[in-house]
Amino acid sequence: MSSPTWGGLDPQRVSHWINFERNDTAWHYAPDNRESMAAKQTEGVAYLWNLLAANGVALLADEVGMGKTFQALGVAALLWKVKPDARVLVMAPGRDICRHWRREFETFVREHYREADHSVKSSVDGGPVPSVQECYRLDNLVNAVERGLGHLYLTTIHSLSGLVEKKDKSDGAGAAKVAAGIIHQRLKSALGESGFDLIIVDEAHYLRNLNGGSQRVSAARALFGAEGSRLGAKNLLLTATPSHSRLIDVQSILSYFTEIDPEGELAVLSGSARTKALLEKFALRRLRLMEGAGGLYSKRHYRHEKAIPAGFEGRPNAEMFFALYQKRLVADLRKQKENKSLMYGYLEGFESMGHLPALAQSSDGDEVTEIVDKAAEDFSTASDTELLRELTGDYRKQFGTFPDHPKYGALIDQCVPEGLYGQDKMLHDHKHLIFVRRIPSVRELTQRVNERYDELLAGIIVQAWGIPLNDPRVDVWRKTGWSRASYDQLISGLDHAFVMDEAAEVVGDDEDSEEDSGQLASRIAELFVVKRELGGQTDCVNSRLRFSKSESVFSLFLEPASDYQEAGYGGYYTQIDAKRADYANAAKFARFQYWGNQAQLKLAIGDRVQPDGKFDQPMFSVWSLLVPRLPDLLRQKLRRWAESDKAVAENFGNYLKAGFLHASPVIVELYGWFVEFRRGRRDRNVHSSYRGFYQWVSGRIEGSLMLRYFIAALETFDQLCGKIIDHGLNRWDQEWRSLKGLTSPGLYASGENSNSRQRLILGFNSPFYPNVLVSTSVLQEGVNLHMQCHQIHHYGLAGSPGDNEQRVGRLDRLFGCVNQRLKHAGNTDLSIHYPFLQGSVDEDQVASFIARKHQVEKQMDACVQANFDKQMRLDNTQEWKEFLQKPVGRGQTLINDPYGASFAQDALSKNYEPYFESILGVLPLTEN
Known part of the structure; x- marks a missing residue:
């Protein structure tokens, strides 16, 4: 089939095939009701299609957390609808985000693409028809394309930085250009002269340096090709911050994919006028709205920036230490003729940990490039590192301890509750995301x-x-x-x-x-x-081990109920390995034998037969105590799983058990119960002892951590499986080993523990550990951390307002914790904290950053932000706390999209090829 004439689309046609309102299968776009996020996303697909048809390039610059991935997949799905053999390339920053794209593609097709049409959606299992190839290196991408293995190819922006071997890095940029040029030619030869039918670049601000001289720049320019020989027939660019730190960023990003009219009407424009003209021609930019109690909410209605001061009250030694530090810092800066200015990053903290270990390396070595590339804004050492190390050493010799850093204490006070049993707080109140700049922090x-x-x-x-x-x-x-x-x-x-x-x-x-x-x-x-x-x-x-090993009768305690609700168990295996009983596997057999799926039973049980031992009365698990105490809606959800999809209920049971025994304070609570119960008891019969423990615990379930975690886990389990992890909701044999390694309430993400980032993302999006996640920039972009958390702390300042917005965007996203809180109570906050050390250079930094961020926030919304460097400016910062964002009433702000979607009749082309018209429908093109 030849390449389609794209023509023009309107939202009605899009909603004929795609439904972004997941809770209403009958939903269709209506021109007189455009405010919902489903309507905005539908408009987004249509308008992006039209921009691509007109220009060959489109820039989707919607605010952070508006579902840019789904809108891009909507464009790709309609392309596959009219051209089933279309080849689409997605280039995302790193492999974790590539995996996220694969998950989102599967979710999009199953939940949002309406009909099983054999082109996009399979009639067999409802999954995607286009095949997916994950190719984290460009040579792997070429090989996959040449072999014709896929329709959707996923690769990384970071692969552009790793094209040249170490021995060739004397002229790294030149060598990278040559290598990328060869890859370009091979791809064009395999794909045909038009190249990929569609290229999607996620976090396109990574390409904002057009003439930087780096390997990435040289490789990207050669790979994407020059005018007349582009790698992609159509190019869709996604970023929430296209004007990341300079006005020229928008032009630079677009220049990789199209010629920017060097002698035309844009030539006479400069500065913000030129950027606006480019955005008006190529971009779609809307501000996020969340559905909540009483209507729609913008970020101005719930974002709450808070200054968190830390002082020296009662700490004369610490005050002396920091006074000496500041005096020495100023003196040292005066000696540095080449740099007399204060730059952001001083006094984030001193470290008592000593030197960092070497950067971790994955088994194939590719991850190192990604980490180094991603962490360019982080640093192991700053210009004051040696000064702090010297002064800290002298202090310890004098007083025998490290100096107290009040800023650490102020932050910990915010992030760790006074007690674990506060019934006035939800479990997600214990979740905190902390960003730092200095890696040792x-x-x-x-x-x-x-x-x-x-x-x-x-x-x-x-x-x-x-x-x-x-x-x-x-x-x-x-x-x-x-x-x-x-x-x-x-x-x-x-x-x-x-x-x-x-x-x-x-x-x-x-x-x-x-x-x-x-x-x-x-x-x-x-x-x-x-x-x-x-x-x-x-x-x-x-x-x-008693509660986890199958040989112990107490392993029954955390098993699901035999009917996944409240029923008990009647039997067990009397011997395993000729010497021990087996309780947990017998319980699993009892659950599985009623599934009606003999193949699954065979996989789960193997050659096991009916349990040969009988209890003299039913033995119940703790589910029988927990389920009756669930809120009605959650009990109904569990009942639906138990009656119609037992594999989901089994998966949830495995998830819950892993979280209870390894990744939450529930194991400590359970141990406490066990200790109290057994004190003074001498019962020699294990079965009667188990029943005694069950009865004893029954009086302690109300208000327990176990009940609270059960409720929180059930509330978000389906969303977690759909958004965060790689297996489906009904993966009944999933062991949840990732949770079993998350045994501490506080964990961190940085370049040195790169291989565990995905499990950290999983744990943080669950009710389980970590409660507090401390991160450098490795989790600043492209990842979802929003399902359980509504509190963020900028312990170390971001490098620019664009970076700051990306950080907050990890939590400020649709369908996450903030969104759910808005639905329950419209006056909720997304809390954004800025801890600082009063009366020090640390406060000066925060004051300067907040004041300057305030000046450019409206420009950021319109994507015309002026240049922002990392130098502190202390003018106009005396009343800096007035510049902190505070929630405003819903009637006090009018939200206007900077570059919205327009569907005027004369802007829509009717030049469809016959098959295009028949496939996408003949809904009338209407002006709205």
Whole structure:
């Protein structure tokens, strides 16, 4: 089939095939109701199609969190509709975002593309018909295209920076240009003269440097080709911040894909007028609206920027230290003739961790390029690093401790609750996203968060043993850093007898744990993990194993109910390996035998037969206590799964068990219950003991962490499976091993732990750990962190207002925590915190940044932001707190889209080829 004549589209035609309103299958676009996000996204697909038809290039610059990915996929889907063999290339910053595109493509086709037409949507399983190829290196992309393996190709912008081997880097940019030119020719030869039918570039501001002289710039210009030999017939560029830090950014991004009229009408324009003209011709830019209680909300209605001061009250030594630091800093700057200005990044904090380990490298080495490329705004050392290190060392010699940094304390006070059982707070109130600039700060903050959480978790344990918190024995344990040896000593004289010593029966290697031990981890959490180098088993480990090992009757406790609601179990296997009973696998057999799917039963159970042992009365799991206490809507959701899609219910049960036993304070609560229950008991019958424990816990479920986590997990499980992870909602055999490695409340993301970023994203979007995620710029763009969190902290300032907006955009997204809170109560906040050290250069930095950001915010919305450098300016900052954003009433702001979608009759072409008209329908083109 030849390339289609694109012609013009209107939103009515788009909504005939695509439905962006996921809660209403009958929804269609109506010109007189354009304010909903579904309507805006539908308009987006039509208008982008028209821009591509007219110009060959379109720039989708919608505000962060408006569903740019889905709109781009809508364009691609309609292209496949009219040309099933179309080849589409998506270029995203890194491999994690490529995986996100694949997930979103599958979700888009299943949930938003209306009909199984055999071109886009399969009539067999409702999945995509176009095949997907993930090619993280450009040579892999060429090979896949030459072999004709796919319709949707996913590759990375970072691959442009890794084209040249180390030995060739004497002229890296030149060598990269040659290598990319060869790839360009091979792709054009394989695809035909027109190249890819559509190229989509995600986070296109990565290409804002047109003449930078880097490998990325040279490779990109050669790969995308010059006028007359473009790699893509149509090019769709996505970025929320096209004017990232300079006015020229918009022109630079577009210049990779089209000639910018060097002698035409644009030639006489300059500055903001030229940028506006380009945006009017090529761009679609709308401001985000979220549906909430009483109507629609813009960011001005709920964003709340807060100054978080930290001072030296009661800290004379710390005040002396920082006074000396500032004096020395000014003196050192005066000596630096080449740089007498203060730049953002000073005094973010000092680090007690010492030097960083070497940058982590993935097994194939490709990830390193991505990390280095992504972390250009971060730094391991700043110009004051050696000064801080020298002064900190002198201080420690003098006083025997590190100097107190009040800014650390102020932040930890914000991020760690006073108690875990506050019923006035939701679990998502415990979630905090912290951004830093200095790489060592992620480790320092993570350690301090976990130390504070350990106080709370240790309190649950000692209370279960009946020991007062002010007991000297607790203080001894605290001073050893909550060590395993001290804990063993603490409980050595206490009564913790049980029905029998099952520990010897269920111990073994703790193969579930993936988190590295070390001084950053929660010490209390580590008590529940087998660490042979630290002395092996603890009472905490043995107790956890009882609830996880199939041989223990207590493993039934966290299993789903036999009907996934409230029913109990009647039998067990009396022997496994000729010596032990098996309870959990017998429970699984009982659940699966009623699925009616013998193939799945065979996969799950193997050659097992009916359990040969019978309980004298049914044994119930904790689900029988939790499910009756669920809110009505959640109980109905679980009932639907139990009755019509048991695989989803089984998957949820696996998810819940992994989160309870490894990635939440529920394991500490469960251990506390177990400790209290067994004290003084001498029952030798394990079955009657289990029933006793079940009855004992039944009086403690109300208000428990276990119930709160069950509710929170059930609320968002389907969204998590659809948006964050790679397997489907009904993956009944999923073990959720990623959660099993997230055992600490505070965790961090930076270049040195790149391989675990995806599991951090999973955990943070769940109700489970981490509660506090500390990150450098590696999580600043292109990732979803919004499902459970509504609080962000700029501990280290962003490099520009554009970077700042990208950071906030990780949380300010449709269908996330902020959106849900708006639906429940329209006066909710997205809290944006700026901690600072009062009366110091740190406050000067925050004041300068906030004042300057305020000056350019309206320009940012219109994508005509003036240049923004990293130099501090202290003029007009005396009243800087007045520039912080505060929520305004919904009637006080009028939201106008800077570059909206227009569908005037004379702007729409009717020049469709016959097959195009018949396939996309004959709905009339109407002006709206």
